[in-house]
Amino acid sequence: MATETRPREHAHPGPLKYVVIAIILAAITAVEVWAVYQTPLRDVLLPTLFVLSATKFALVAMFFMHLRFDHRLFTVFFVGGLVLAIGVLFALAVLFKAFT
């Protein structure tokens, strides 16, 4: 039975909401590109870009990939891999003295 194969899932958004999310994503991309050309923002450019990029990543994962609406186990599997990847990044950065 259909509802038994997808427990604890919620209704996915409609096309209009997808379009709104896409507009937000496009706007964030435009802000990112605008920001790199602003000399006064140089001191805060890196954190700004990382926050904007993480926001885009989260919006796609939550709404387009439906992690916000699907079973939590899918999030655990994906975010688990993501956390391990970030751990690898910091471990290698330290090993290769990338921070110095």
Next chain:
Amino acid sequence: MHAVANPEHDATTLGLDHRKLLMWTFLGSECLFFGSLITTYLVYKGRSLVGPYPADVFDIPYTSVSAFVLLMSSLTMVLALAAIQRGNQRGMRVWLLATALLGAIFLGGQMYEFTVFVGEGVTLQHNLFGTTFFTLTGFHGAHVTVGVFMLLTLVGASFAGKLKPEQSLNVELVGLYWHFVDVVWIVIFTVVYLVEAPNIIG
């Protein structure tokens, strides 16, 4: 409610579809794959002994358009899924073809970029920048290529009458892969291209 019937697959002990769980497990492992490639690019950044360096060849406006194209392909992909879940086969085909077209445009842009870079002297063997850059973006491009083939396979299956609304999970699984390819580019666009922009602009 999106609880789509999937008569081909019984509920597991978790109550989840095996294939969807497998796809998410695969995507989790892909995070590690691309995480390692991105990390390798970053730890070797600025360690090339000879040029050309990233600031010599990167074209931020050009890459921004490519990033926008791939970002919008995620919208067309999710609209294809929404269409099939509503039983709209024609809508699904149109959006799947639009997604494949946007993916092909992105790939064409990447091929042009690679050609320009090679013309400037950046090759896989020339310096650390070339090695790490082409390995990272090349593997991403290979993933996009696989994604385009999967999209076209879905369109073909639909025309052959082998993709019915109750089999929308097939579209959802390809969609998950496609969105993942998109989020990887979101990261690459920032940490490889945009971070380098101040060195280009001066």
